[in-house]
Amino acid sequence: MHDLVDPQAPVTAALIEAVGAAVILLDEQGAIQALSPAARSLIAGLEKGKPLALVMRDPDLLDAIELVSRQGGRRAIELIERVPIERTFRIHIVALAGGGRRRAVLLTFEDLSEQRLTERMRVDFVANASHELRTPLASVLGFIETLQGPARNDEKARERFLQIMREQALRMARLVDDLLSLSRIELKAHLAPQTPVDLGEIARTILDALVLMAREREVTLVLDVPPQPVTVAGDRDELLRLMENLVENAIKYGRRGGKVEIKVEGGDEASFSVRDEGQGIASEHLPRLTERFYRVDSAASREAGGTGLGLAIVKHIVLRHRGRLTIESVVGEGATFRAILPALETDPIRAKQPDR
Numbered sequence: 001m002h003d004l005v006d007p008q009a010p011v012t013a014a015l016i017e018a019v020g021a022a023v024i025l026l027d028e029q030g031a032i033q034a035l036s037p038a039a040r041s042l043i044a045g046l047e048k049g050k051p052l053a054l055v056m057r058d059p060d061l062l063d064a065i066e067l068v069s070r071q072g073g074r075r076a077i078e079l080i081e082r083v084p085i086e087r088t089f090r091i092h093i094v095a096l097a098g099g100g101r102r103r104a105v106l107l108t109f110e111d112l113s114e115q116r117l118t119e120r121m122r123v124d125f126v127a128n129a130s131h132e133l134r135t136p137l138a139s140v141l142g143f144i145e146t147l148q149g150p151a152r153n154d155e156k157a158r159e160r161f162l163q164i165m166r167e168q169a170l171r172m173a174r175l176v177d178d179l180l181s182l183s184r185i186e187l188k189a190h191l192a193p194q195t196p197v198d199l200g201e202i203a204r205t206i207l208d209a210l211v212l213m214a215r216e217r218e219v220t221l222v223l224d225v226p227p228q229p230v231t232v233a234g235d236r237d238e239l240l241r242l243m244e245n246l247v248e249n250a251i252k253y254g255r256r257g258g259k260v261e262i263k264v265e266g267g268d269e270a271s272f273s274v275r276d277e278g279q280g281i282a283s284e285h286l287p288r289l290t291e292r293f294y295r296v297d298s299a300a301s302r303e304a305g306g307t308g309l310g311l312a313i314v315k316h317i318v319l320r321h322r323g324r325l326t327i328e329s330v331v332g333e334g335a336t337f338r339a340i341l342p343a344l345e346t347d348p349i350r351a352k353q354p355d356r
Contacts, residue, residue: 022109026052028102030065042109052107061091068093069102078112085319087190088112113190132175132293132308136168171307178309182292185238185316192322196344197234199264199272200225206243207262210251218257221247230266231344234321242317243272245310246337250276254334266343273338281329289327290315314339 013034016023022039024032024046031051040046045055053062056079064075072095081087090110095103143161151157207223214221232239243262250260254276261275281289281296288294293308318325318339329335 024107026105028100028104039109064093065105068095069105072103085189088116114187117187129179133172136172139168140165175307178307178313182309182313182316185313185320189316189320193235194233196231197236197239198229198231199270200230202239202243203262203264203272206247210247214251217251219251219254220259222259222261224263226266230264230270232270232341233344238317242314242339245314246274249310250274254278268343269340270343271338271340273336275334275336277334280331280333281335282331286327286329
């Protein structure tokens with residue numbers, strides 16, 4: 001294997017710092033000699049002069065670097081990071097010029113997160129969809145056979161069966177829509193949104209959209225939004241979906257004739273919370289509420305038109321926005337769902353001033 005370049009040449013570090021890919025150059029002792037901007041943004045804590053082993057402590061990666069540094073040549077390994085979100089990399093490790101017992105090493109990172117997520121989501125989609133669609137499909141097929149046979153000339157039965165078939169078809173449509181939404185959000189989980197979004201404006205939009213649903217349930221919607229914008233780095237469509245799911249759940253499962261309080265708060269962190277006056281949720285259910293298809297009361301959820309995916313969608317939107325979701329509930333006293341997100345600077349004068 002021929003040595004590639006001399007890592008001591010000044011042009012080597014300059015080239016690495018100019019490339020668009022995530023690249024790291026390590027010296028013979030394993031310290032970072034040069035790195036590209038893409039590597040800085042991909043892996044937090046990387047600094048010139050700092051040993052890579054202090055930042056990336058995966059044993060397989062460090063063993064591969066040690067082997068290539070001592071023996072030369074090249075290797076490629078896959079690395080899975082679990083926190084703060086799951087990411088998968090293929091790391092290409094190449095030995096550079098050097099005449100001693102150890103050589104400098106060049107690392108190139110290939111982000112496989114989207115590819116792996118796509119593969120996993122395809123499997124999950126098939127498994128989840130087939131399980132959840134089986135019952136409504138069997139129901140629709142059964143009514144079709146009945147209408148083609150014994151109830152062929154029964155007008156009353158036909159009207160009743162067609163109404164049930166419509167409800168089941170709508171249930172399947174909602175389920176497919178939620179599964180696709182969840183898949184799209186998971187696919188972008190490793191890409192944090194960067195667009196400034198005002199949570200107060202979104203809360204007002206959702207209030208207007210759901211006021212008719214609340215009126216049908218005789219539920220009073222109470223909105224508490226500060227006069228100044230509460231801005232986060234976000235995806236507006238996803239944040240609309242998050243708020244819609246939480247407020248819709250509060251209307252559906254809260255007390256009929258009760259009140260739903262919607263609150264937006266700013267500060268070092270921004271938050272959006274929804275409180276209902278429903279029956280509340282027992283503590284043993286709280287840790288599992290955001291699991292796919294987990295239902296505290298399956299019959300009530302399906303009767304209300306739920307797919308079992310609403311809170312899973314909320315959780316993944318919050319995670320993509322690098323936030324956290326809290327759920328507080330006491331049986332008989334309702335529940336409070338709160339999405340807490342990193343806030344953005346909203347003062348335009350301060351935001352435009354250069355650092356001093």
